[in-house]
Amino acid sequence: MCRWAVVPSRTMAVTLRSLIPAVFLPALVYEIGNGAVAPIVALTALDLGATTATAGLILTLVGVGQIAGNVPSSALVSRLGDRRAMMVAALISATALVVCFAAPGLVSFGAAVTVIGACNATFYLARQHYIGDVVGPDLRATALSTLGGSHRIGLFIGPFAGAASIHLFSTRAPYLVAVAAGLTAIVILAVVPDVQGPRDGSGRARPPPVSLRSVLASHHGLFLTLGFAVLAVGATRSARMTVIPLWAAHLGLNESTTSLIFGAAAAVDMALFYPAGRLMDQLGRLSVAIPSMVILGGATALLPLAGGAVSLAVAAMAMSFGNGLGSGIMMTLGADVAPSDAKVRFLSVWRTMSDTGAASGPLLVSLLASVWTLAAGIVAIGSVGLLAALGLGRWVPRHSPYANRRMVRAARERVG
Secondary structure (H helix, E strand, O other), X not given: OOOOOOOOOEXXXXXXXXXXXXXXXXXXXXXXXXXXXXXXXXXXXXXXXXOHHHHHHHHHHHHHHHHHXXXXXXXXXHHHOHHHHHHHHHHHHHHHHHHHHHOOOHHHHHHHHHHHHHHHHHHHHHHHHHHHHHOOHHHHHHHHHHHHHHHXXXXXXXXXXHHHHHHHOOOOHHHHHHHHHHHHHHXXXXXXXXXXXXXXXXXXXXXXXXXXXXXXXXXXXXXXXXXXXXXXXXXXXXXXXXXXXXXXXHOOOOHHHHHHHHHHHHHHHHOOHHHHHHXXXXXXXXXXXXXXXXXXXXXXHOHHHOOOHHHHHHHHHHXXXXXXXXXXXXXXXHHHHOOOOOHHHHHHHHHHHHHHHHHHHHHHHHHHHHHOOHHHHHHHHHHHHHHHHHHHHXXXXXXXXXXXXXXXXXXXXXXX
């Protein structure tokens, strides 16, 4: 019997543990694949004859595909549902990964990398929408920060799995690791049923689809205020992965030392997703949003003061502490402010703004480094993080009913 279309659903209380098999596990497995191929995309491009600049451009195509895929993904999720959209995305991604493995030239390789980015957009959007739809506000931040933690853990494991496959087989073997991860995620999604929330199965008719233009028109005020804070958060977070190796190279540190610093920083980042979610649920979204960006932005701005491996490691771990403290905050805020009649469309725009910010962060650092100095670029992106903290403090209480502890308590009293 084909389980693609007839996976049964269970009606049960939604707890964090009940979300592990159907939500967090496939997300973690899928991200192992992304983590496995991330270090070798540029190397593959170079092997295919690309210059260093062209290889850098190929690296950006994952982000380009993700940005371009966010809005079309909303139509796919609306039409197929969260689970089937994820399965389709994982299947197409696996096909594109096979193309990457066998690519004879840069054109086919670049196209496949772009498709992978678009598939990632669908996968992420579907899971965020599902959690926002079935998890109540009292557990929403914890669930979404745990989803973010699942992504982080997968991305941490992936490079080790990829390195092992290179040692055993070839330099392109990580693409097959990612294919296996994607197919495994499909099997999990096909076999393990979703948990139904209290609003599922209520007999309510599905609201009619709302156009993207309507969403933009009715929520333009939110996108022009809180949306800019989202852009700034995405820029600061993504730049963290660029400025650390650049400053390490500026200090003359070797690759192994830089990798060790990255590993220590990643461990700090991964350790914080659960407490971050609990704080948001108990004390409000600003309890982590503002400290996260103040710490991340401040530590980034102070990074040029690092004069050696030890001080760089301290700065990198401080940056990761700030980033980890904000685990899931953007997804949580998106779920808080998304309209009930157009969640998928709204979240696709929300994710597009976040992903656009993520793409612009490293670009800003590079531009300022080229026309001024690397230190100036690093300080500038750190300042963007501090501005993001100000924007979140000003605009989150206007739009989210769970911004602070008082508002969380009032919201629960209304429900009670």
